[in-house]
Amino acid sequence: MIVRPTRRDVLRYGSAAALAGLPAPAIAQAWPARPIRIICTYPAGGLTDVFSRAYGEYVSQKTGQPVVVENKAGAAGAIGAEMVKAAPPDGYTLMFTNSTTMVQNKLLFKKLPYDPDKDFALIAWFNTGHLPTVINKDVPAKNIAEFAAWARDRKVSLATYGAGSYAHVVAETLNRHYDLKMEAVHYRGEALMWQDVASGTVQGASGSYASASPVLQSGAGRPIAVPTMERMKKLPEGRDLLRAGSS
Numbered sequence: 179m180i181v182r183p184t185r186r187d188v189l190r191y192g193s194a195a196a197l198a199g200l201p202a203p204a205i206a207q208a209w210p211a212r213p214i215r216i217i218c219t220y221p222a223g224g225l226t227d228v229f230s231r232a233y234g235e236y237v238s239q240k241t242g243q244p245v246v247v248e249n250k251a252g253a254a255g256a257i258g259a260e261m262v263k264a265a266p267p268d269g270y271t272l273m274f275t276n277s278t279t280m281v282q283n284k285l286l287f288k289k290l291p292y293d294p295d296k297d298f299a300l301i302a303w304f305n306t307g308h309l310p311t312v313i314n315k316d317v318p319a320k321n322i323a324e325f326a327a328w329a330r331d332r333k334v335s336l337a338t339y340g341a342g343s344y345a346h347v348v349a350e351t352l353n354r355h356y357d358l359k360m361e362a363v364h365y366r367g368e369a370l371m372w373q374d375v376a377s378g379t380v381q382g383a384s385g386s387y388a389s390a391s392p393v394l395q396s397g398a399g400r401p402i403a404v405p406t407m408e409r410m411k412k413l414p415e416g417r418d419l420l421r422a423g424s425s
Contacts, residue, residue: 255279
């Protein structure tokens, strides 16, 4: 059964999603008769990569065909998306990406090498959980307001897992809301980003809870906000709700 969520679903979950060009005639044929390729638009080691490989393993078990995951990161998912767009629309090339590639890029870039609405067919979505904002343990702040006050007269860097990503939007939103000049440092995915938050190379970042959990569990980082209207059960105490107009 193919579940086709509405755009509201995609916006709500901000999820990693598997997409492909699958016209009806292709689906009607004997599929799959050969190996399937999944293009993951983010680097190995991040949550999108982990989900793509788990999804690939599931598809392989169900279809009896090998599934190969290829990481084609860069340009906020646009590089991988362009590759999938150029692939034959036969159902043998899937894309595993997130809402940055499919939703945010339409608003952030004047021109894209792909059309998120016309070039792909959404076949599944995955809820990847909340995206907390975490700062290094040595930063003396427990919430967004305290962090902004501390950052005002300092050279502060916030890491992102890619230009145009949710993490990038958070950094720029905080700069505008609090009149700050924090630098957004872009990484190719979450793995190195969280390593640098833990070491103090950058002062903070926003990203998936799953990828940030080693930093949180080791005590190297401290969560100060989650982008929800309700507090996160795993981070219940002393956390701001990061949303437009918060202070």
